[in-house]
Amino acid sequence: MSTATEAWQALGACRQVSSDRFFSPDNERGKARERRVRQAKLVCAGCPVLRRCREHALATREAYGVWGGMDENERAELFRRRGVTPPV
Template structure:
């Protein structure tokens, strides 16, 4: 399991408005998770992201801080790596 460093919330922080606030379980894989369970968990997380008013900010933050684990802004680790490869430097 990875420990994800997160800055403390400041007033007006985008994370205050995140749809996932208080619902972190579907966003991070438990140790030993297998593909069928992962797919179901990711579907739940991505559904929350699609309804989130700050999904773009979340994804941008994940890319800037190079988050390796979890669903951020509606994308999993693999999808974020693919997005970074396609972005101009």
């Protein structure tokens, strides 16, 4: 990990919250998933590095979790709209 990456990540609002909020446990579905994603996005909404986090997730093609206020389905849809194969 580069020093620049470490610097912006250290400023993330998510640093104050368990990573479980941002990544789906096995077999999570329906309302439980929707609730967890909504709570993660609330954390992201107030984050000073939201844009940088989102750029990182798109550039590195993060396949899982909420990054920069976007969940994996939203990132995959963005890739599809851009004509790029989404991450698996």
